[in-house]
Amino acid sequence: xxxxxxxxxxxxxxxxxxxxxxxxxxxxxxxxxxxxxxxxxxxxxxxxxxxxxxxxxxxxxxxxxxxxxxxxxxxxxxxxxxxxxxxxxxxxxxxxxxxxxxxxxxxxxxxxxxxxxxxxxxxxxxxxxxxxxxxxxxxxxxxxxxxxxxxxxxxxxxxxxxxxxxxxxxxxxxxxxxxxxxxxxxxxxxxxxxxxxxxxxxxxxxxxxxxxxxxxxxxxxxxxxxxxxxxxxxxxxxxxxxxxxxxxxxxxxxxx
Numbered sequence: 001x002x003x004x005x006x007x008x009x010x011x012x013x014x015x016x017x018x019x020x021x022x023x024x025x026x027x028x029x030x031x032x033x034x035x036x037x038x039x040x041x042x043x044x045x046x047x048x049x050x051x052x053x054x055x056x057x058x059x060x061x062x063x064x065x066x067x068x069x070x071x072x073x074x075x076x077x078x079x080x081x082x083x084x085x086x087x088x089x090x091x092x093x094x095x096x097x098x099x100x101x102x103x104x105x106x107x108x109x110x111x112x113x114x115x116x117x118x119x120x121x122x123x124x125x126x127x128x129x130x131x132x133x134x135x136x137x138x139x140x141x142x143x144x145x146x147x148x149x150x151x152x153x154x155x156x157x158x159x160x161x162x163x164x165x166x167x168x169x170x171x172x173x174x175x176x177x178x179x180x181x182x183x184x185x186x187x188x189x190x191x192x193x194x195x196x197x198x199x200x201x202x203x204x205x206x207x208x209x210x211x212x213x214x215x216x217x218x219x220x221x222x223x224x225x226x227x228x229x230x231x232x233x234x235x236x237x238x239x240x241x242x243x244x245x246x247x248x249x250x251x252x253x254x255x256x
Contacts, residue, residue: 026065029081030072038208039215040065041073041100043082051082051090055103062086068104068216070097104216108177108209112141113186115206120198123187125150128196129157136199139173139207143180143193154194177210 026042027034042054042063054063064085066072073096076082083090093099115121122131131137132154140158142151158166158174166172183192197203 028067029085104213111206132157137196139197142176
């Protein structure tokens with residue numbers, strides 16, 4: 001039987017230390033599409049009946065999955081899909097959308113901090129440019145409030161290393177998920193604007209979490225992988241309107 005047909009019955013994580021069924025794909029309760037779990041958010045009902053986002057996908061009990069977009073969460077609430085999928089009445093947190101976004105942001109920031117503690121994050125424009133030229137960099141994280149000129153300099157370093165079409169090569173991911181103040185707190189230093197992540201599973205996990213956060217905010221993930229050559233804004237957020245996206249993300253990251 002197909003996974004999509006049995007999702008509601010089989011998505012139960014045991015509460016003891018028994019064997020766990022490997023999670024690779026699950027069905028979104030809104031679209032009814034079977035998707036990789038990296039593109040989904042799991043929800044469970046807490047013992048008090050409160051709907052609880054399971055960002056790390058580890059909470060015990062029956063779970064339901066929603067594609068990681070804010071509008072899909074809204075639809076699930078509107079259609080009462082959570083109670084139907086969990087087969088129990090649930091209490092809804094206030095402003096579920098914002099709550100989920102804060103959790104995704106915290107998870108991405110924690111992953112960024114862990115990558116730094118493991119020694120796989122390099123900060124500072126000059127150091128980032130040097131690492132691009134001499135090491136196995138797999139990701140660039142710019143602060144949302146980074147200056148256009150400094151971003152262009154990093155971009156030039158990327159072109160020197162990977163070529164003019166580095167965006168579509170699959171070798172490097174350029175994202176802007178956080179404010180400078182948030183990045184500074186994670187790294188324990190002031191004025192962090194540009195960072196790079198060195199090739200390692202810890203770094204790859206961090207980039208996946210950052211990508212999920214940006215997608216949840218309604219910014220394209222696909223374009224982030226292959227930004228336009230002539231539009232710097234697309235390299236950051238997937239949009240051709242850099243200033244508008246910067247304003248949007250600054251509002252989102254400061255509202256929590």
